[in-house]
Amino acid sequence: MLLPLSLGACSKSETDKKPVEQASAVSVHDEMVTVVIPQTQAIWDVSNASLNDEGSPDPTKVSDADWQSVKAASSALMTSLDRLATANRFLAAKPGDKIMDQDIAGAAQPKDVQARLDANPQGFRDHAKTLSDFIKAINGAAAKKDFKTFSERTAELDGACEGCHKAYWLK
Numbered sequence: 386m387l388l389p390l391s392l393g394a395c396s397k398s399e400t401d402k403k404p405v406e407q408a409s410a411v412s413v414h415d416e417m418v419t420v421v422i423p424q425t426q427a428i429w430d431v432s433n434a435s436l437n438d439e440g441s442p443d444p445t446k447v448s449d450a451d452w453q454s455v456k457a458a459s460s461a462l463m464t465s466l467d468r469l470a471t472a473n474r475f476l477a478a479k480p481g482d483k484i485m486d487q488d489i490a491g492a493a494q495p496k497d498v499q500a501r502l503d504a505n506p507q508g509f510r511d512h513a514k515t516l517s518d519f520i521k522a523i524n525g526a527a528a529k530k531d532f533k534t535f536s537e538r539t540a541e542l543d544g545a546c547e548g549c550h551k552a553y554w555l556k
């Protein structure tokens with residue numbers, strides 16, 4: 386936990402360094418609940434509504450308002466993921482916050498997630514950056530109303546979230 390501090394210049398005093406470290410601690414749970422989950426849902430809503438009765442993607446089902454919604458949601462997602470990709474320090478969840486399934490026997494507790502974050506924070510940043518790049522393609526597709534790219538990427542979106550969950554959350 387003190388590693389980032391020890392990398393700082395020796396000439397700096399402790400009081401210089403501490404606020405920087407604390408100000409940049411990001412709650413992963415908050416990012417998931419307040420941004421990642423609802424904004425991903427907004428993208429999935431458009432993608433699900435674009436399927437025709439046979440379950441095939443149909444470009445005529447996506448309106449200008451839908452494209453705007455995908456653009457806004459993907460931008461918000463990228464901002465959140467970039468925050469995770471560049472944070473100095475992570476909190477699995479703020480004290481008192483419950484994470485999904487933690488009351489189920491054998492499921493991960495916040496302290497388990499925290500231990501994995503502390504063991505490899507750079508791996509976590511890398512997962513966030515990978516997903517941010519993936520979302521960027523959805524954002525670009527929305528800007529160009531490129532239905533083919535949009536439907537291909539959204540079909541893979543679920544899988545794109547999984548890598549980080551397997552590495553840092555799910556047991």
Ligand code: HEC
Nearest residue numbers: 413414417422425484485509512513516546549550553554
């Ligand atoms: C960089 C890593 C990372 C990526 C990428 C990521 N997540 Fe998460 N997610 C986590 C971690 C760690 C937890 C466990 C902490 C928690 O439950 O809040 C979590 C928890 C969750 C939860 C449970 C939240 C709760 O109530 O506790 C949901 C739902 C979720 N993520 C959805 C997603 C979706 C959807 C995506 C892809 C668009 C995604 N996540 C991408 C790291 C990630």
